[in-house]
Amino acid sequence: MTQDKIEQINALARKARTVGLTAEEAALQKKLREEYVASVRASLESALERVRIVEPDGTVRKIRPKDGADTK
Numbered sequence: 922m923t924q925d926k927i928e929q930i931n932a933l934a935r936k937a938r939t940v941g942l943t944a945e946e947a948a949l950q951k952k953l954r955e956e957y958v959a960s961v962r963a964s965l966e967s968a969l970e971r972v973r974i975v976e977p978d979g980t981v982r983k984i985r986p987k988d989g990a991d992t993k
Contacts, residue, residue, distance in 0.1 A: 922960040926953055 933950040936942060942950060973981050 922957055926956070929953060930957060 930950065930953045933942065933946060933953070936946070937950070969984065972984050974984060975981050
């Protein structure tokens with residue numbers, strides 16, 4: 922997600938609070954927000970993939986999802 926898109930999301934949010942959005946602007950805002958959430962989620966998943974737990978005996982293991990967790 923680029924800084925320009927984040928600024929566009931913020932500008933649309935400000936406009937929505939003050940004068941309201943047209944249908945096209947509302948659709949664009951929704952699309953940009955979905956893209957932003959996907960970007961944040963991907964970044965978080967990437968960070969979690971690199972997390973390792975060091976056990977008291979010195980062994981290192983990856984974290985794993987909880988049972989029943991949504992995995993792709």
